[in-house]
Each structure stands twice: as C-alpha cells, then as structure tokens.
Amino acid sequence: MRAGLTEDPIVIIRYALGLAAMILALGATAEPTAEQRTAIEDRIKPIGEVCLQGDSECGGAAVAASSGPRSGEDVYNSACMACHGTGAGGAPVLGDVAAWADRIAKGNDALYASGINGVPGTGMIAKGGCMNCSDEEINAAVDYMVAGSQ
Ligand code: HEC
Known part of the structure; x- marks a missing residue:
C-alpha cells in the first residue's frame, strides 16, 4: 500500500497540531493594546524611584534633617525611667x-555631673x-526629673 500524505491520519493530525501551535504562538506575540501596556508597565515599574538632590519632583516630603537633641522627657522615658x-x-x-530635696539642694551642676x-x-x-545620649540630652x-520632683 502506498502511504500518501493525505491518507495517513497520523500525519494529518500532526499537521493540524502544528498549525494550531503556530496560531497560538502568533496570538501570544501579538502587540498588547495601549491599556494592557500601561497595566504591564505599572506591574513591572521599580518600587522606589531614585531622586537626586535638588529634584523638585521627588514624591513625598524631603528627608527630614536630624531632628536635633531629644527632649528631656524622651531621654527620661527611654533611658532613665527603668530605675527612676x-x-x-x-x-x-x-x-x-x-x-x-537634698539632691536638688546640691545645685544643677552637681546633678548634671552625676547624670553624665x-x-x-x-x-x-x-x-x-x-x-548614645549627648551630655546636652x-x-x-x-x-x-528635677522639674517633676519639687
Ligand atoms: C540602672 C539604674 C539607673 C538608671 C538607668 C539611671 N539612674 Fe540615675 N540614679 C540611679 C541610682 C541608684 C541613683 C542614686 C545614686 C545615689 O545613691 O546617689 C541615681 C541618681 C541619679 C541622680 C542624682 C545624683 C545625685 O548627685 O544626687 C541623677 C541626677 C540621675 N540619677 C540622673 C539620671 C539620668 C538623667 C538617667 C537617664 C539618662 C538616669 N539617672 C538613669 C540609678 C539609675
């Protein structure tokens, strides 16, 4: 028996599958619509944005400069309260x-010296x-403590 192309069902199925795969592949590589493109760009954009000093558009407030010395109350709460x-x-x-009373009577300088x-x-x-507390803090x-103890 002569095996002709169209007579061999297996070959026909292979061709059909090949064609289907090509159509699928074409579909997959099709250009996204503008809407899909923005959605994709949105998903893959970096989380943070680099911004250079002097940039006006930096999204969010400028990095706060060092907020200066902590208040006496803050220092007391974090470093002194455990004992005092x-x-x-x-x-x-x-x-x-x-x-x-007796300690305060020694004067501020003596108490500062004891603190430091x-x-x-x-x-x-x-x-x-x-x-990491400064002398000032x-x-x-x-x-x-003195203000709250007289
Ligand atoms: C580990 C416990 C502890 C911590 C923490 C602590 N103190 Fe004291 N503090 C003491 C003790 C105990 C005394 C009493 C010492 C004495 O017998 O004169 C004292 C006394 C003092 C006095 C009085 C000293 C004097 O000359 O009469 C000052 C002022 C003082 N502390 C400031 C501070 C400050 C400010 C902090 C936080 C930055 C702090 N202490 C954290 C235990 C502590």
Missing part, C-alpha cells in the same frame, strides 16, 4: 519630693547607660 520610675537600686523616684558621669559605687552608671533629662 521604680526606685530600682535605690534610685530617687521621679516625683518623690523628699528623695530629691554617674555616681560611683551606686547603680547610677554614667549617662544612665545611654551611651542627659542634662535635659536631669532638668525633666
């Missing part, structure tokens, strides 16, 4: 007028352990 809010280790408690250098032999370590925290 509870009396731990014999720390004079904020608001305890009697505990602070600590009180040797007691739980009052230098800067209350806040080693420690003094503000001392002021805050």
Whole structure:
C-alpha cells in the first residue's frame, strides 16, 4: 500500500497540531493594546524611584534633617525611667519630693555631673547607660526629673 500524505491520519493530525501551535504562538506575540501596556508597565515599574538632590519632583516630603537633641522627657522615658520610675537600686523616684530635696539642694551642676558621669559605687552608671545620649540630652533629662520632683 502506498502511504500518501493525505491518507495517513497520523500525519494529518500532526499537521493540524502544528498549525494550531503556530496560531497560538502568533496570538501570544501579538502587540498588547495601549491599556494592557500601561497595566504591564505599572506591574513591572521599580518600587522606589531614585531622586537626586535638588529634584523638585521627588514624591513625598524631603528627608527630614536630624531632628536635633531629644527632649528631656524622651531621654527620661527611654533611658532613665527603668530605675527612676521604680526606685530600682535605690534610685530617687521621679516625683518623690523628699528623695530629691537634698539632691536638688546640691545645685544643677552637681546633678548634671552625676547624670553624665554617674555616681560611683551606686547603680547610677554614667549617662544612665545611654551611651548614645549627648551630655546636652542627659542634662535635659536631669532638668525633666528635677522639674517633676519639687
Ligand atoms: C540602672 C539604674 C539607673 C538608671 C538607668 C539611671 N539612674 Fe540615675 N540614679 C540611679 C541610682 C541608684 C541613683 C542614686 C545614686 C545615689 O545613691 O546617689 C541615681 C541618681 C541619679 C541622680 C542624682 C545624683 C545625685 O548627685 O544626687 C541623677 C541626677 C540621675 N540619677 C540622673 C539620671 C539620668 C538623667 C538617667 C537617664 C539618662 C538616669 N539617672 C538613669 C540609678 C539609675
């Protein structure tokens, strides 16, 4: 029997499949519509945008400059309250007028020195352990405690 192209069903099916694959491939590579294009661009755009100093259009507020020294209250809350809010280790408690009276009588300079250098032999370590606090910030925290304890 002569195997003719059109007589062989398997070959016909192969051709049909090949044709179908080509049509599918053409469909897949078709140009997206403008709408699809924006949607795609939207999905693949970078999350952040680089903006150079001086650019006016930077989206969002300019990076805030260093906000300056922390307030006495902030420093107290983060670095001093653990002891001075509870009396731990014999720390004079904020608001305890009697505990602070004699200390306040020594004057601000003495208290600032204690805040910055600590009180040797007691739980009052230098800067209350806040080693990234500036002297200025420690003094503000001392002021805050003194103001709240007389
Ligand atoms: C680990 C506990 C602890 C922490 C934290 C701490 N203190 Fe104290 N502080 C003490 C103790 C205890 C005393 C009492 C020392 C003494 O016997 O005179 C004291 C005393 C003081 C005094 C009085 C010192 C004097 O000369 O009478 C000041 C002022 C003071 N602390 C400031 C601060 C400041 C400001 C901070 C936070 C930046 C702070 N302390 C954090 C434990 C602490």
